[in-house]
Amino acid sequence: MVKIHERKFVSADPDKCVGCQVCEYICSWTKEKTFNPLKSRIRVVRLNPLVNISITCRLCEDPPCVAACPRDALTQSEENGTIIVDADKCNGCGWCIEACDYGAISLHPEKKVVFVCDLCKDKPDGPQCVKWCPEEALELVTADILAQKARITATKKLFQEALKEATQTT
C-alpha cells in the first residue's frame, strides 16, 4: 500500500478557488462525455459569495467509506490510495456517502451506483480538473506539501512588510 505521506490527492486552495465549476464540467466530460455537474467527481460548494471551495476525495488512511460498505464494494488502491468501486457489488445504499466527511462520494444519477475521484487514472497527464482550473486553484498534492505551503503562506503574511522592503532594496 502506498504510504500516506506519498499519497497525492486533488486539493483546492480556498484563497484561489472562485467557485466557477469549470472542474465539475471538465470532470463530467472526462468521465462521462457530458456536461453535468451531477456526474462530476469534484463538487463546488458556495455558502456565500465569500466562501467557495471545490471538494473531492482526500484518499484517507483507513478510509471510513470502505469500512462502511456492507457489501465490500469499496476498496482502496494499493498503488495510489484511490477508492475503487466495484459496480457489480454496489447497490447504491449510500452508507459510504454518509461515512465520508467531505461529501466526496456521490450516487450516480442514472447508474444507481456510487462514484468517486480516481485521479483520472486513464489520463497520462493526470487529473483533468487540475489541468483545466482557470485560477490554478487545484493541485495534485500530498498532505506534507500542503502543510509546507500553509507554513510558507502564513510566514509571508506575518512578514509582509519586511518582504516588501527586502524586494524593494534588491
Place this chain on the structure above:
Amino acid sequence: MYGYAGKILHIDLTTGKTYTEPLNEDYAKKYIGGIGLGMRLWLENAKAGVDPFSPENPLVLATGPTSGTVWPTGGNGHAFVAKSPQSYGIGESKSHGSFGTELKRAGYDAVIFHGKAEKPVYVWIDDDSVQILDASHIWGKSPAETEDIIKEELGDYYIRVAAIGPAGEKLVRIACIINEKSRAAGRCGMGAVMGSKNLKAIAVRGTNDVTVAKPDEFLEFVKEFHERMKGPATKKYRTLGTPENVLVHNALHCMPTRNYNNAHFEAAEKVSGELLNEKYVAKIIGCSSCAMRCEHTCVVTEGPYKGAMARVEYEPLWAMGPYCGIDRLDAIIKGSELCNYYGMDSISAGVIVGFAMDCYENGILTSKDLEGLEARFGNHEALVKLIEKMGKREGIGDVLAEGVKFAAEKIGKGAEKLAQHIKGVEVTGYDLRCLKTAALGFAVSFRGADHNRHGAYAFDVKGKVNRLKAEKGRGKMVKDIEDVYTIIDSLIICKFSRGTYYNEFEDLAKLYTLVTGFETSPEEMRLKGERINNLARVINVREGLSRKDDTLPYKVMHMPIPDEGPAKGAYVSQEELDLLLDDYYEARGWTKDGVPTPEKLKALNMDDLTSIVEAKI
C-alpha cells in the same frame, strides 16, 4: 438538438395549468436564444398594447444555446423578457451565476409565465415535474432569505432560485429579479412584472445532460478562450473591475455628477476603484463555467455601515456615489446591499435618489415632503433612507418607486426637467453631452437608457472618434456594435468577455456552430444580430414607440457641461440628435420615423412580421 434543450415550458399562473411545446427550430436558428428567442416568444404570446402589469403580459425566462455547457461565461446566463413597466416597450434583462445552467439541465430553453396567481406562489421546476406552491410565508422576504427558505423546505441545497424582493411585490417599477442572492436581472423592471403575477420565486433543479454537437473541437475552442481570458482583453475585470472607470471617466469629464449638474466629481478619488479594491474588496469570485472572474465582493468592516456586504460595479457605484454627490464608499456598499435586499436595480435606485436630491435643492421637494430628510447632494444618510423608503413604497418612496419619469409627472413643478431618463428608464454612468456616439446609442436603445445595448461609449472614451462631434457615420458604428451585442445577449455570453472574441462574428459563428451543429457563417451570424435588433424594434413599433421616443434627457439637450475642462460647454442639440437619428435609421434601412420597412424585414427572413410594420407606415 445540441446546445438547446428543445423544449419550451408554459406555466399559466391563473389556471395552474402547465404544458410544454417543442422548441421551434426556425426560431432557434433565427433568434439564437436568450433575449432574441425570448422577445420572439413574447411577441407571439402577448397582444398589442398590453399593460405591463396586466396578467396578459407574459414573463419569458430564456436560456441560450451555450447555457449549461462549459463555454467560458456562456455556460451560465439567463434572460427575462416582458413588456417593461418603465418604457412600455420591450423590456429585457440578463443575469449570470448558475441559475441558467440549472434550467437548461431541467430541460427547457425557455419558460413562459402567463396570467396571475390568485395569491403569492413560487414555482418549483424539478426536471419534468412542475409545481406551483404557496409562497404566503415568504412574501415580504428578501431574495436571499427567500432562497434559503425554499432550499430548506425543498430539502436540496444545490437547487437554484431566482426571486423578487419586497420591491417586486409592491410593483416598484425598478424592481429586479435576483438569483443566487447577489446576481440581478436588473434593468427595465422585470421584477415588478413578476410581482404583478404574484410570483415570488422560481426554484429549479435540473439533472439532465447538456451536450454539444462537436465536443472535441468545442473543448479545444474553450481551452483557447481560457488562454485569451488570461490576457489583456479581460484584465480590467479581473483586477480593479469596472470601478476603474471612476477616475477614467472623471478625467474625461464624462461622469454625470449630482443629477447631471456636473460632468466631473471633485471627490472622485474618495470613490475610486483603486480605493474600493484597497479598502473594501474581500474576494473576487466567478460565475459557473467562467474562466475570468469579476465579481468584486465588498465588505464594510468599520463605521456606521459595518457589516454591509455587496458586489460592487462601476454603474451602481457611480449612481449612488457621484450622481448623488456622495463620496463615501461604505455608504455606497450599504446602498447596494439594500437594493439587493429589496430587489431593486441599483443603477436606477441611485439615479432616482440623485433626482430627488436635485428636486430638494431646487425647492421642488421640501424636507416636509421627505418626512424630515435634508436630502442635499452628498447626504449619505438620505441615500440610505430614500432607498429603504422606495423598497417599502413608504412616504415619498411611494412616488419615487415609480421611477424618475412617472415620479416627476406626479411631483410636477418642473421636476420633469430634472428627470434624467430615456423611454422611462433611468440614465447610466456616461455623460451623453460629451459622448455623442454613446448619445445616439442611448437614444435608440430598445430598452431605454442603457450602455449595455451597444457599448458605443467605447468609441468616444477611447478616442476613436471626436466625442464632442455629431457627424454622419456614427449611425453605422452604433448599428454594427448593436448587432454584436444582441448576439452576446442571445447566446448568452458575458459582455465582460466581449474583448476575447478577437475575430468577432467569425468567433461567434464558430461557437454557435460547434455548440448547436447548425453550420453558420460569420455573415449569417451577423444577420442574426441584425435580425434581433429589428425584432425588438418591431415590438416597440407595435407597442406605439417611434422616433419621438428616441430622444435624450432634458439636461443632455439643454444644460451644457459647466465644468472647466475638456468638455466644457458640450451638450446635444436637437439638430445634432436629428442628424444622428437620420444617419442611424438610414444605416438600419428604416423609415425616417424609425420603423423597419417590410423590405428590410423580408431581407432578414422576417416575412411573418411585416404586417406589424405595414400598419405603421
